[in-house]
Amino acid sequence: MKEKALQVLLVEDNAGDVRLLREMFSKERPDSFELTHCLRMGEAELHLAKGGVDIVLLDMGLPDGHGLDTVRRAHAAAPGVPMIVLTGLDDEALAAEAMKEGAQDYLIKGQIENRALPRALRHAIERHRMQTEADLIRIHQIQFKDEFLSHVSHELRSPLSAIRQFVTILLDGLAGELPPEQHEYMEIVFRNVKQLQSMINDLFEVSGMQAGKMKIDPQCTSTSDAIAYAVNTLQGAATAKGITLSSDVARCLPSVCADPTRLRQILIILVDNAIKFTPANGTVTVQARMFDKDPNLLVLEVSDSGCGISPDMTERIFERLFQTSDPSLEGRKGLGLGLYICKELVTRQGGQIWAKSAPGQGSVFSVTLPIFSLANLISPAFRKEVRADRPVTLVVAEIASQSGWLSDDVRAEHSHGVSEILQRCLHSHLDVLLPKMGVAGAVELFFIVAITDSIGGEAISKRIQEQLQEHVEQARLTVSTSYRSLARTKRNSNESVQEYLEQLADGIQELIQIEISSRMVANG
Amino acid sequence: MANKKILIVDDDPDVLQGMHLRLKANQYDICLAVDTFSGVAEARRSEPDLILLDLGLPAGGGFMVMERLKMIPSLAIIPVIVVSARDGLGNQKRAFEAGAKAFLQKPVDDNQLLAVIRQALGEPAATRKPTLHDQGAV
Numbered sequence: 001m002k003e004k005a006l007q008v009l010l011v012e013d014n015a016g017d018v019r020l021l022r023e024m025f026s027k028e029r030p031d032s033f034e035l036t037h038c039l040r041m042g043e044a045e046l047h048l049a050k051g052g053v054d055i056v057l058l059d060m061g062l063p064d065g066h067g068l069d070t071v072r073r074a075h076a077a078a079p080g081v082p083m084i085v086l087t088g089l090d091d092e093a094l095a096a097e098a099m100k101e102g103a104q105d106y107l108i109k110g111q112i113e114n115r116a117l118p119r120a121l122r123h124a125i126e127r128h129r130m131q132t133e134a135d136l137i138r139i140h141q142i143q144f145k146d147e148f149l150s151h152v153s154h155e156l157r158s159p160l161s162a163i164r165q166f167v168t169i170l171l172d173g174l175a176g177e178l179p180p181e182q183h184e185y186m187e188i189v190f191r192n193v194k195q196l197q198s199m200i201n202d203l204f205e206v207s208g209m210q211a212g213k214m215k216i217d218p219q220c221t222s223t224s225d226a227i228a229y230a231v232n233t234l235q236g237a238a239t240a241k242g243i244t245l246s247s248d249v250a251r252c253l254p255s256v257c258a259d260p261t262r263l264r265q266i267l268i269i270l271v272d273n274a275i276k277f278t279p280a281n282g283t284v285t286v287q288a289r290m291f292d293k294d295p296n297l298l299v300l301e302v303s304d305s306g307c308g309i310s311p312d313m314t315e316r317i318f319e320r321l322f323q324t325s326d327p328s329l330e331g332r333k334g335l336g337l338g339l340y341i342c343k344e345l346v347t348r349q350g351g352q353i354w355a356k357s358a359p360g361q362g363s364v365f366s367v368t369l370p371i372f373s374l375a376n377l378i379s380p381a382f383r384k385e386v387r388a389d390r391p392v393t394l395v396v397a398e399i400a401s402q403s404g405w406l407s408d409d410v411r412a413e414h415s416h417g418v419s420e421i422l423q424r425c426l427h428s429h430l431d432v433l434l435p436k437m438g439v440a441g442a443v444e445l446f447f448i449v450a451i452t453d454s455i456g457g458e459a460i461s462k463r464i465q466e467q468l469q470e471h472v473e474q475a476r477l478t479v480s481t482s483y484r485s486l487a488r489t490k491r492n493s494n495e496s497v498q499e500y501l502e503q504l505a506d507g508i509q510e511l512i513q514i515e516i517s518s519r520m521v522a523n524g
Numbered sequence: 525m526a527n528k529k530i531l532i533v534d535d536d537p538d539v540l541q542g543m544h545l546r547l548k549a550n551q552y553d554i555c556l557a558v559d560t561f562s563g564v565a566e567a568r569r570s571e572p573d574l575i576l577l578d579l580g581l582p583a584g585g586g587f588m589v590m591e592r593l594k595m596i597p598s599l600a601i602i603p604v605i606v607v608s609a610r611d612g613l614g615n616q617k618r619a620f621e622a623g624a625k626a627f628l629q630k631p632v633d634d635n636q637l638l639a640v641i642r643q644a645l646g647e648p649a650a651t652r653k654p655t656l657h658d659q660g661a662v
Binding site: 175 | 542543611620631634
């Protein structure tokens with residue numbers, strides 16, 4: 001079979017080098033290579049964008065491009081085209097760098113041996129093809145693994161569902177009272193069913209994380225509520241093991257900007273782990289306070305008096321599927337995914353997680369999370385307008401259910417869609433849609449801070465009402481909007497911009513609190 | 525007051541029996557169906573106050589059951605709670621769009637199931653005996 005001539009794009013500004021390379025190509029069979037020559041990077045980019053090039057021969061010193069930048073640009077213009085860089089004798093280190101940026105090979109000018117050029121070109125093309133193929137296989141493998149995990153967790157959940165149902169039926173005496181011993185054994189079965197269930201959930205969570213499907217909805221979240229929830233949930237497990245589980249939360253702690261469900265999940269994993277690794281008569285304590293190294297962060301700590309881990313392991317424990325090899329820790333059950341999930345959840349919410357420990361000395365797990373700051377949220381809108389002392393209006397959109405009761409599921413399901421529509425109603429530079437600011441009984445409240453007077457507030461309210469109407473009707477919800485102007489917006493001459501913003505934020509916070517508490521009263 | 529009637533549609537006979545026992549013990553009347561067609565037929569025949577619906581059903585699936593129910597005015601108003609082993613991400617959204625009142629993932633916590641049923645039926649909370657051994661999965 002006759003092969004098509006390989007389309008070679010030579011990007012080189014030195015006339016002598018071009019002549020030399022042309023000469024080398026002329027020794028090959030005329031139907032094996034077809035050479036196109038560009039003098040400049042810009043010209044080469046245009047040519048590459050047109051397609052049809054099989055390989056690029058790239059000089060790294062062009063009038064309109066130097067060094068690795070040329071490689072990056074050529075790669076960006078045609079990511080699927082292999083590339084060989086041409087370099088001088090003194091630039092071999094740079095050429096090696098170029099290979100990290102996606103070049104397949106490099107040739108040193110003046111050192112290209114007879115017949116080495118076509119071989120290098122063909123090698124580069126072949127290497128590139130193999131690489132592309134390997135990438136494709138890897139992507140397919142990941143896809144297959146995700147589908148497989150999703151399928152497996154579904155298939156495991158079904159029989160587990162039946163086991164759980166009948167175990168609880170027996171335990172609750174729905175099939176007659178159980179003698180104490182049988183009851184005790186059935187409790188063991190039930191405990192293990194729950195363990196299995198949480199392992200399946202972990203598997204599923206991790207496969208979703210890697211497929212980029214993890215949902216995080218950051219909002220104004222109280223850490224003390226989340227800590228109380230985690231402590232209450234696991235108090236039973238701690239007491240059963242003879243462990244004292246307590247919390248110590250600094251007073252008047254600010255809220256954090258985090259997803260409340262995810263924050264509870266983080267704490268549950270950490271406290272659950274601490275209980276697992278702490279022997280009877282031990283203690284597990286959850287603390288929260290301001291982070292002394294950064295005033296914008298809050299730190300949560302879960303400390304235990306358990307077996308501890310060696311300091312060189314404190315980073316590795318956050319790796320996926322990490323399991324301790326210490327046989328003395330036989331109480332350990334699980335897949336080794338908990339801390340990995342924890343780390344992903346913390347870092348994706350703008351925080352950090354680390355552990356401090358020594359064998360026999362217990363462990364301390366620390367998590368930082370960004371403090372929720374209204375002043376920071378509104379500052380982009382106010383930076384430009386701050387001198388103008390323009391009036392500020394708080395616009396409120398209220399979503400309720402036609403049946404009068406908005407379930408958590410429906411809330412979670414629709415708040416994202418509503419936020420998206422609201423975002424479209426905003427005047428991009430002057431209005432800020434705030435994240436969820438608190439729970440308001442049977443309705444869901446959305447707040448927009450707008451730099452406008454009450455007439456502008458009315459206009460935005462109307463726009464939102466119209467835009468949301470269709471969406472909420474489909475979902476059998478109702479919408480109502482209102483607005484309130486902020487009383488004080490003048491900036492004092494002795495106030496810094498930050499102080500002014502904080503004053504404004506306090507005023508806005510006050511209005512929001514009034515809105516929320518009025519709903520609480522109305523809805524009991 | 526007469527007991528409320530709940531239709532359970534699930535192709536797993538063990539799950540069906542387990543839910544039946546649990547709900548009967550909480551003073552609900554129960555009717556059962558095992559696939560898409562019998563689900564719709566049983567809803568038409570017994571006109572339940574609420575339907576617990578699995579998604580992975582033979583001959584169509586849970587979403588098709590919901591579609592069919594919507595076409596019959598007397599059945600369209602029956603609250604549906606989806607109880608599925610499938611993952612919550614896409615299915616939950618789809619279930620709500622199809623008109624489901626709630627989405628519960630198997631294995632279901634009994635207290636949660638009972639609470640969601642009470643809410644969907646508009647019954648006051650905690651008039652029924654809570655189960656002893658189900659305190660929510662971590």
